[in-house]
Amino acid sequence: MSASEHSLPDASGVEECAAQWLERRSCEDWSEANDVELETWLAQSPAHAVAFMRLEAAWNRTTRLAALQQPMRHPLKPAPQTSRVPVLKIAAAVLVTAAVSIGGSLLALHQENQTFATTIGGREALALGDGSKIELNTDTVLRMARGSGQRKVWLDRGEAYFDIKHDATHPFVVMVGKHRITDLGTKFIVRQEGDRVEVKLLEGSARIDANDGAPAHTAVLKPGDVAVATEDAMSIAKKPVKLLVSELGWRRGVLTFDHTTLADAVAEFNRYNRRKVVIADPSVAKLEIGGTFPADDVTLFGRAAKTALGLHVEDHGGNVVISQ
Amino acid sequence: MIETPDNGREDSARKVRASMTVSEARAWFVAEVLPLESVLMQYIQRNWRNQSEIADIRQEVYVRVYEAAQREIPEHAKPFVLTTARNLLINRVRREQVVPIEAVADLESLGAAAEEPPPDRVIMAREELRRLQLALDHLPPRSREAVVMKQIEGLSRRDIATRMGVGEETVKRHLTNGMRALADFLYGEPTDLRRKP
DSSP: OOOOSSOOOOHHHHHHHHHHHHHHHTSTTOOHHHHHHHHHHHHHOHHHHHHHHHHHHHHHHHTHHHHHHHHHHHHHOOOSSOOHHHHHHHHHHHHHHHHHHHHHHHHHTTSSOEEEEOOTTOOEEEEOTTSOEEEEOSSOEEEEOOSTTOEEEEEEEEEEEEEEOOOTTSOEEEEETTEEEEEEEEEEEEEEETTEEEEEEEEEEEEEEETTOOGGGOEEEOTTEEEEEOSSOEEEEEOOHHHHHHGGGGGGTEEEEEEEEHHHHHHHHHHHOSSOEEEOOGGGTTOEEEEEEETTOHHHHHHHHHHHHOOEEEEETTEEEEEO | OTTSSOTTHHHHHHHHHHHHHHHHHHHHIIIIIGGGHHHHHHHHHHHOSOGGGHHHHHHHHHHHHHHHHHHOOOSOHHHHHHHHHHHHHHHHHHHHOOSOGGGGOTHHHHHTTTTSOOTTTSOOHHHHHHHHHHHHHTSOHHHHHHHIIIIISOOOHHHHHHHHTSOHHHHHHHHHHHHHHHHIIIIISOHHHHOOO
């Protein structure tokens, strides 16, 4: 344990070093050799690691502000070599744009449906006024009905985790594809992929119906139930709730595999990343892999396939290609 | 899967799992521990007189929490972080005999709500943007200027230097100061101070 009982670390000095690393890393001339240096520094002491993670996490959050700037970027952007004065104006304009956009979306709250979307690798947590929570996974689109006390969302694409405060007089309804899920006090996950709808129930219960009202397409789900519905069929399987919970690692940004085939693990990874993992050799697809991986680290996953399964892993134009 | 030649595969998978705990500990620390910083800071400030040591104590709490997480991820982050802080303060009190020991005892008042999700964990996108905006507003003007050009406009350090009419070293200082102030604001400030009506 590096933590000494007798003296405190110099937090400020460590933090300054961490900030310098973070700043250097954002520069264009940052190389792989620098990566190694940084990893070495991080491994030297947990004090280095925690200081760096903290600054990095806060710094990454600020990139979200960039999205706000897009609409006004072109009209405002001057030629590159201008004097200082216009730049100050730009900075101010950016801040104003941000404020306006925020105000605008607050306004939209009281109007019609609201749409929430995540990009590939993105995640978004929504807290509803009634205490319910919805978390959107990668590449997901969800619309929410507003006003008149109705609680209704449409999952147009992707996957979301629902933790719903039950209210018998105002049931919470998820519309997905040709199906409707009505909560009866519950935590559940819904995923849509093409015309396939998957509902996993963790707590409480929920009902799933087909919009056509056919009784054969209705079921009440209990904890551990995994319902898979397509346009004309529905099946329900039972899984240990613990397993379903472990599949929720994406809420923390990690993917957990346990005796998962490489093919399934790769498919899961590719949901979260623009850089894709490709299995070039069908003979390795059925090998199994286990472990917990950061969902956004394709390189690390490739390295694990290499070391754990002894496979050949190559970088091809940004994609990670795995073969025998 | 027995027919495959690699009999040691299961062992290998286990090894991978062990080596992954570092990344998992990192992911957990960022997602679960950092959002508790304002609660942690309140706790330390209330229980420690020497304000100049607050940042060092926070850092030491983080180090211990992170080291523990590398061995095993604690199930509940909030009670774990606060208990770690309390133990650290108690040890220092015993050794230094400066602060009356009862001052450290009110952990329960903060820990009582341990089961609730920390307020910062579930944030609507709008709220997050508003908070980021406030964090930017709180930066010193020159730092803010550099941060906006870097993070929002995506300019390089050299371009920022040209635009600001200063050297690259100065830009670097504005950026690193900005990074540190942003982290303090985004994680350390109590939530209600950040809210505007």
